[in-house]
Amino acid sequence: xxxxxxxxxxxxxxxxxxxxxxxxxxxxxxxxxxxxxxxxxxxxxxxxxxxxxxxxxxxxxxxxxxxxxxxxxxxxxxxxxxxxxxxxxxxxxxxxxxxxxxxxxxxxxxxxxxxxxxxxxxxxxxxxxxxxxxxxxxxxxxxxxxxxxxxxxxxxxxxxxxxxxxxxxxxxxxxxxxxxxxxxxxxxxxxxxxxxxxxxxxxxxxxxxxxxxxxxxxxxxxxxxxxxxxxxxxxxxxxxxxxxxxxxxxxxxxxxxxxxxxxxxxxxxxxxxxx
DNA sequence: CTTACCGCCTGTCGGC
DNA sequence: TGCCGACAGGCGGTAA
Numbered sequence: 001x002x003x004x005x006x007x008x009x010x011x012x013x014x015x016x017x018x019x020x021x022x023x024x025x026x027x028x029x030x031x032x033x034x035x036x037x038x039x040x041x042x043x044x045x046x047x048x049x050x051x052x053x054x055x056x057x058x059x060x061x062x063x064x065x066x067x068x069x070x071x072x073x074x075x076x077x078x079x080x081x082x083x084x085x086x087x088x089x090x091x092x093x094x095x096x097x098x099x100x101x102x103x104x105x106x107x108x109x110x111x112x113x114x115x116x117x118x119x120x121x122x123x124x125x126x127x128x129x130x131x132x133x134x135x136x137x138x139x140x141x142x143x144x145x146x147x148x149x150x151x152x153x154x155x156x157x158x159x160x161x162x163x164x165x166x167x168x169x170x171x172x173x174x175x176x177x178x179x180x181x182x183x184x185x186x187x188x189x190x191x192x193x194x195x196x197x198x199x200x201x202x203x204x205x206x207x208x209x210x211x212x213x214x215x216x217x218x219x220x221x222x223x224x225x226x227x228x229x230x231x232x233x234x235x236x237x238x239x240x241x242x243x244x245x246x247x248x249x250x251x252x253x254x255x256x257x258x259x260x261x262x263x264x265x266x267x268x269x270x271x272x273x274x275x
Numbered sequence: 276c277t278t279a280c281c282g283c284c285t286g287t288c289g290g291c
Numbered sequence: 292t293g294c295c296g297a298c299a300g301g302c303g304g305t306a307a
Binding site: 034074075076091108109110111112150151152153157219258259 | 276279281283284285286
């Protein structure tokens with residue numbers, strides 16, 4: 001499940017082979033992803049050079065000069081570099097054949113991903129209202145403190161709200177709250193400045209470390225070269241419900257918040273406020 | 276404005 | 292062995 005570290009890892013893995021290459025051909029096998037792939041996408045991108053590959057939140061941005069090809073991997077998307085002659089497998093929905101002969105192939109089992117075009121990517125409706133990048137200086141304790149003052153929702157849901165900060169999915173939200181020693185159900189407006197500071201630091205640390213490790217591979221995630229991530233070895237709570245806390249040995253508890261599994265330690269993550 | 280919840284989609288797994 | 296529901300979850304949409 002690609003979250004920010006996984007998308008960033010994919011970006012870095014395909015960068016050297018893609019920048020400066022011309023997109024020779026777009027092969028569309030299934031256009032019905034999360035949103036339909038624009039029918040005129042081929043004429044927008046074919047013959048144009050990839051000037052840069054950037055990332056905003058969990059969106060990959062292929063800068064072509066006259067506009068941007070936007071790719072989101074959704075839940076199950078894998079973007080890998082293959083030879084164009086490589087036999088197509090189930091859920092291989094899109095190919096980008098580059099002038100070097102390399103083919104960028106998008107496989108997305110659940111089709112929660114997207115392939116879109118934007119004349120000016122930052123003005124695209126999906127990108128226009130996003131909050132700050134978690135690893136940018138702009139995301140700091142003061143911002144989180146200020147933004148949380150009038151919010152009664154659980155802190156875990158707040159840090160997963162892309163208007164507040166982007167790129168923090170379920171795995172890393174669980175992990176960051178554990179490291180910050182904050183109970184996930186704490187109302188956001190009950191956090192003090194120091195807790196906001198701890199949480200911001202934990203989010204940055206967890207994401208940076210996950211990027212260093214090439215992301216988290218629970219099952220299918222691979223980078224552009226087919227390489228798995230290794231951060232799953234460093235997960236303290238996600239997927240460890242009922243197992244002993246690695247700090248205090250207490251049995252980890254599980255609950256659901258916003259239809260997502262939430263795992264935490266009732267000893268390390270003190271609940272100062274009851275529901 | 277905020278909060279709560281739905282549903283998109285496929286593969287896997289546990290229970291009976 | 293087969294069937295069925297729950298779950299995985301990013302994220303826009305909608306209802307209250």
